Amino acid sequence: MKYRLKVEVSLKPSHSDPEGETAARLLRELGYKVEGVNVSKAYNILIEASSREEAFAKAEEMCRRLLANPTKDNYTIVVEEEK
């Protein structure tokens, strides 16, 4: 079975996000009433797994082993069955 993993890796709230701050400044200069911007990275991963649970477990493992830095990143995982 194929599953699509949607993994979003964002900075923990206590860490500064210069890319988000720059985007916020530029948007304000363009006239938008922006209070704040956070930028994160979204991975869309197509994977073979035997069940949704296995796909989710693999996504968590991928985050711990490669995609996220436990010191500075949070991550969220959504698993969708691929048609």
Added chain:
Amino acid sequence: MKYRLKVEVSLKPSHSDPEGETAARLLRELGYKVEGVNVSKAYNILIEASSREEAFAKAEEMCRRLLANPTKDNYTIVVEEEK
């Protein structure tokens, strides 16, 4: 009223995504049966607007004016009311 704009900017399918290809290769080297990876950027924007419709229209405008490159990017927008 405050709204949270979730804007995801991804490469159009015809454009090569070297970051995604690298992530796919590294995940395969770690033993995962990955068919493909796409990497996109997610902006989480807190903004002041008078209605959900206005917030959505502003998000679209932000994409056109700053966040997305019409030549190579697609974008999706989700608007949430901020409590």
